[in-house]
Amino acid sequence: MTSSPFGAVPLTPTSFLDRAASAFAERPAVVGEDVELSYRELLQRCERLAGVLAELGVRLGDVVSVLSPNTHTLLEAHFGVPWAGAVLNALNTRLSVPELAYIVEHCDARVLIVDHELERVGAQLADGRPDMILVVAGGSDDGYEAALTKASPTRIEVSDEHQLLALNYTSGTTGRPKGVMYSHRGAYLQAIAMSAHTRLAPSTVFLWTLPMFHCNGWCFPWAVTAAGGTHVELRRVDPQRIWAAIRNDGVTHFNAAPTVLTSIAYGPWADAGPSERPVSVMTGGAPPSPALLARMAALNLHVTHLYGLTETYGPAVICDWQPEWDRLDDAERARLKARQGVVNQIGIPLRVVDENGEDVRADGQTLGEVVLRGNNVMLGYYRDEDATAQANAKGWLRTGDVGVIHTDGYLELRDRSKDVIISGGENIASIEVEQALAAHPAVLECAVVAAPDERWGEVPHAFVVLQPGATASEDELIAHVRHRLARFKAPKRVVFGELPQTGTGKIQKFKLRAALWPEDRSSSH
Secondary structure, three states: OOOOOOOOOOOOOOHHHHHHHHHOOOOEEEEOOOOEEEHHHHHHHHHHHHHHHHHOOOOOOOEEEEEOOEOHHHHHHHHHHHHOOOEEEEOOOOOOHHHHHHHHHHOOEEEEEEEHHHHHHHHHHHOOOOOOEEEEEOOOOOHHHHHHHHOOOOOOOOOOOOOEEEEEEEOOOOOOOEEEEEEHHHHHHHHHHHHHHHOOOOOOEEEOOOOOOOHHHHOHHHHHHHHOOEEEOEOOOOHHHHHHHHHHOOOOEEEOOHHHHHHHHHOHHHHHOOOOOOEEEEEOOOOOOHHHHHHHHHOOEEEEEEEEEHHHOEEEEEOOOOHHHHHOOHHHHHHHHOOOEEEOOOOOOOEEEOOOOOEOOOOOOOOEEEEEOOOOOOOOEOOOHHHHHHHEEOOEEEEEEEEEEOOOOOEEEEEOOOOEEEEOOEEEEHHHHHHHHHOOOOEEEEEEEEEEEOOOEEEEEEEEEEOOOOOOOHHHHHHHHHHHOOHHHOOOEEEEOOOOEOOOOOEOHHHHHHHHOOOOOOOOO
16 A cells, blocks of 8 residues: 555544634634633633643543533533543433442543532542542532633644544443443544534534433534534523524524424424424434424424444434435325434445344345444444454444345334333343342342333333242332432333243243333334
């Protein structure tokens, strides 16, 4: 291979901020309740954040964890942490303290930046870890801002585009959190794909409804910056605030789970009528229903369906709309929109394979497992070679999702990995909930499956067999799980009785699910 004499440089998504600060220096980069930053100011703050981390002793390859809602602090970390040569670990604010403690210990976080609203949680995580430095952002004692003011700008250039950029922890199917490793190259290319598919531009006003801790916000912190658009802070998902931003702040784009879309589309704040301008909306987790798609379109909110995993930097597959489909009737358009689609612009065409690893027929009927590969597939699981090997099918990522390929090449999921419950866009491993239930002294056997829920799409539903002579109430067992796991992972119902089993004693979860789901249940389940 002939090398370029003109100085090819490693790809890194942090370079997008350099371009934005040069091309759009005085344009608004961030708008929030108490902050407005130009791109020039954003770059300066990110370089000073790198300086703060260097002064705290952070070195190349160290991990910096951030526990924050969608604020400028977390956005700045997407640039400042890599510029310190460190690895960004954005923590899920919905997790319990024990779950978060496992993550910061597993990745050996050197610094924890915590939003002032979560300071108590941050203090609990830092307790007993004298080697981890706690920095509080915001509030009356804003150590983050004070340190930023005093710090000198710092920058460590990326020498290898395949080096570790970020760690995103997912429970996956085993119940034990796994650190998904993102590279600079993968995030750079994924951000380019997201910018292209959603047509981001300097005129973009992007509302942060999707948590930035989800796959680094599907790489949109970097994508919006690459386009020179405006990031609009949203500390918590509030339909009233979302509609205010759409009507008053000129929002043009946002991403959200279908459950969030439902609250936006059917809440009282939608009654004032449609948005004055078209708004581009990306959604994933489950196919939006035809009724929801129609309602969103009537409000001038135009939904694109996508599919991905933490292991694929977020959306690896997008339902790329073809203009010829505009002539179809409403029912057919809704059917096509509900499919997962084709790989995004940087992807290698996906495959659906049988148990022997052979491609299934593209007939829209033959089932197989979805496998993916390419630059937007993770480097592997952090410090977990076994899990990485299990996910690897001859260079293809095993998703554990079952689907079909239609004759036009579009993917449609027909089932999720049976043990994963997708509740409000969050993955819940049923085995994790089962283990928490089994820790109760009255529980002999248990099984947890997904049950339909109007608000969250799916919620955990537990079936329990008690120890002979033991007693426990439904409320007692739910409280028991909530004490050990995040509240959203606790079962919403507990049913007592015998569990259906095979001749070898394996619990037949499909029978339990069948009792909960109607015949015409969503094909995404």
